Amino acid sequence: MSARDLFPILPVLLVLAVLPFLGLSGSLLNLLIFMMIVALAAQGWNVLGGYGGLASFGHAAFFGTGAYAAAILQTRYGVNAWAALVAGVVLGSLVGAFIGLLTFRSGLKGSYFALITLAFAEVLRIIANSSEITGGGAGIVVPIDYGFENLQLRDRRFFVLLAVICVGVGLVITRWLDRSKFGAYLIAIRENEDAARALGVNVMNVKLGAITLSAALTALAGVLYTQNFLFLDANVAYGPWISIEALFAAIVGGLGTMFGPLIGAVVLLGAGEITKEFSGGIPGFDLLVFGVILIITVAFAPNGLAGISLKSFRRKTRGHTARSSRDGGADA
Amino acid sequence: MYPIPIIAEALINGLMLGAVYALVAVGLTLIYGVLHIVNFAHGAFLTLSMFGIWLLWEHAGLDPYLSILMLTPIMFGLGYGVQRFIIGPAGHGRDNSILLVTLGISIVIENGLLVVFKSDTRTIATDYGFRVIEIGPLLLSWPRAVGFVATMATAVIVWLILNRTDVGKAIRAVAKEKLGARLVGIDVNHIYAMTFALGSACLAVAAGLLMPVFYVNPQTGGAFVLVAFTIVVLGGMGSVTGALLGGLLIGVVEAASSLFLGDSLGQLGIFVLFILVLLFKPTGLFGARI
Numbered sequence: 001m002s003a004r005d006l007f008p009i010l011p012v013l014l015v016l017a018v019l020p021f022l023g024l025s026g027s028l029l030n031l032l033i034f035m036m037i038v039a040l041a042a043q044g045w046n047v048l049g050g051y052g053g054l055a056s057f058g059h060a061a062f063f064g065t066g067a068y069a070a071a072i073l074q075t076r077y078g079v080n081a082w083a084a085l086v087a088g089v090v091l092g093s094l095v096g097a098f099i100g101l102l103t104f105r106s107g108l109k110g111s112y113f114a115l116i117t118l119a120f121a122e123v124l125r126i127i128a129n130s131s132e133i134t135g136g137g138a139g140i141v142v143p144i145d146y147g148f149e150n151l152q153l154r155d156r157r158f159f160v161l162l163a164v165i166c167v168g169v170g171l172v173i174t175r176w177l178d179r180s181k182f183g184a185y186l187i188a189i190r191e192n193e194d195a196a197r198a199l200g201v202n203v204m205n206v207k208l209g210a211i212t213l214s215a216a217l218t219a220l221a222g223v224l225y226t227q228n229f230l231f232l233d234a235n236v237a238y239g240p241w242i243s244i245e246a247l248f249a250a251i252v253g254g255l256g257t258m259f260g261p262l263i264g265a266v267v268l269l270g271a272g273e274i275t276k277e278f279s280g281g282i283p284g285f286d287l288l289v290f291g292v293i294l295i296i297t298v299a300f301a302p303n304g305l306a307g308i309s310l311k312s313f314r315r316k317t318r319g320h321t322a323r324s325s326r327d328g329g330a331d332a
Numbered sequence: 333m334y335p336i337p338i339i340a341e342a343l344i345n346g347l348m349l350g351a352v353y354a355l356v357a358v359g360l361t362l363i364y365g366v367l368h369i370v371n372f373a374h375g376a377f378l379t380l381s382m383f384g385i386w387l388l389w390e391h392a393g394l395d396p397y398l399s400i401l402m403l404t405p406i407m408f409g410l411g412y413g414v415q416r417f418i419i420g421p422a423g424h425g426r427d428n429s430i431l432l433v434t435l436g437i438s439i440v441i442e443n444g445l446l447v448v449f450k451s452d453t454r455t456i457a458t459d460y461g462f463r464v465i466e467i468g469p470l471l472l473s474w475p476r477a478v479g480f481v482a483t484m485a486t487a488v489i490v491w492l493i494l495n496r497t498d499v500g501k502a503i504r505a506v507a508k509e510k511l512g513a514r515l516v517g518i519d520v521n522h523i524y525a526m527t528f529a530l531g532s533a534c535l536a537v538a539a540g541l542l543m544p545v546f547y548v549n550p551q552t553g554g555a556f557v558l559v560a561f562t563i564v565v566l567g568g569m570g571s572v573t574g575a576l577l578g579g580l581l582i583g584v585v586e587a588a589s590s591l592f593l594g595d596s597l598g599q600l601g602i603f604v605l606f607i608l609v610l611l612f613k614p615t616g617l618f619g620a621r622i
Binding site for chain 1: 369370418421422423424427428429431432433435436437438439440442443444445446447450451550554558561565597599600603604606607610611612614
């Protein structure tokens with residue numbers, strides 16, 4: 001990967017970084033932060049689900065572990081917030097590696113993989129809901145103590161900036177997948193696992209690497225969630241909502257594409273906000289719309305929004321862009 | 333330690349609730365065995381049926397057991413339509429895509445119900461809801477006993493449909509060899525939809541049996557869907573007998589773990605069992621196919 005490969009990322013990050021300073025209202029800033037958190041979780045999902053073809057229904061397991069680790073380490077052990085961030089990401093990736101080790105060893109993929117990841121997340125949710133260290137059903141509150149060293153930023157605009165930087169890390173990692181041997185191995189496994197193995201790809205190690213990396217990004221999203229909302233309970237941290245939104249954003253945006261998860265998160269949460277506005281805040285209406293969008297995407301645009309724009313771009317330039325984008329989608 | 337009659341009572345009541353679980357799982361495993369798809373919307377369809385039963389009770393005063401007769405054809409038709417016109421065309425025959433479409437459908441149904449009915453929990457207060465049968469020292473729930481008997485009867489009906497009718501013969505043919513079935517003139521898409529319809533119809537029965545002893549809110553099906561998957565996996569994906577036995581087993585496991593670990597951790601037993609079976613015996617305990 002050369003510096004040139006990173007060029008497309010810069011303008012996007014620049015726009016996102018300037019956006020909060022254009023005088024957005026507080027609620028728009030909050031929406032932007034939430035979009036970035038979901039985008040980051042979706043970037044994590046995309047590593048495994050988009051590039052690896054392993055659709056998980058349980059990324060909450062990683063999100064929640066990151067979120068809880070950050071909250072618990074700070075409140076119960078007095079660990080510095082930045083150290084807690086690192087610890088959250090590490091613990092989240094360890095959970096990923098552990099689940100990967102168990103499931104890949106048993107050769108689970110496709111629907112089985114989706115279901116078992118969901119079960120793991122649910123197990124963690126139930127445990128977190130009834131154990132003492134997580135605060136049980138009452139949840140955990142991180143005391144407000146503004147300051148850069150505590151990773152709590154009073155000025156929402158700077159929190160947006162922090163979240164955008166994290167999304168930038170996700171973009172760079174995804175770009176690296178596009179350009180590295182590891183990424184090529186992963187895509188080869190998605191397309192045909194047996195063939196990849198026959199060509200000498202160490203399938204087990206590559207899949208383990210993918211789920212660990214995927215979990216790390218989603219755990220980082222969890223840490224950001226904790227630092228932003230300063231409150232956590234089992235249904236927020238390990239609940240199905242984040243698994244679903246990460247999956248939605250990645251698929252609607254475009255599986256196995258660099259900008260897909262970001263586009264998906266912005267479009268979905270934007271659409272959700274608009275429907276909330278129009279429906280007068282009836283609970284469930286935004287998710288109803290999400291569900292319809294998901295079905296339509298799978299039916300008519302399996303490569304997501306990024307796929308649509310790539311296709312029209314390619315038509316215009318008559319194939320000059322070669323075949324650098326992923327065409328395969330999410331086939332198991 | 334609990335006295336023996338309390339344990340026995342809990343286990344037998346668990347067995348009877350397990351029978352209704354089994355019915356939910358029979359529908360799911362049927363769909364898996366023939367279409368080879370994991371129908372993630374199965375739980376949402378159950379929720380929908382339960383709301384149907386509740387509506388008929390609340391607004392027409394219809395007894396839940398009687399409502400089954402009305403709801404079964406409706407769910408049959410709905411299942412047929414959803415498979416034929418949504419899942420079939422939108423899934424493109426790809427495993428992951430189909431899974432995602434069914435996930436999308438479940439989200440649409442769940443949140444549609446949330447929009448219409450809000451998140452309130454609804455129950456049906458029948459005069460037999462708390463009736464018990466005394467057998468020696470044991471007190472058994474009457475509606476659960478009805479559920480057990482009716483489940484077995486439904487399972488026999490499903491078995492008869494599969495083994496004694498032309499449609500059943502076609503379903504079995506498609507399950508065994510899709511291409512061959514097409515070659516001898518079976519309309520595979522129609523049979524897919526018929527199977528999906530049959531699986532959904534089982535849910536109408538299950539909903540009617542559940543409502544007198546259970547509650548419904550838009551999320552109810554979510555709790556059942558993993559339980560049903562656990563049963564299906566345990567019984568061997570696609571095995572109807574396996575689903576029946578698996579359902580009974582899960583009912584007992586849940587009752588036992590609720591008794592000894594408390595309600596919230598009782599659910600944990602099911603998920604852990606699910607994970608263990610998938611990891612170590614993914615073909616299930618009774619891996620026979622339909």
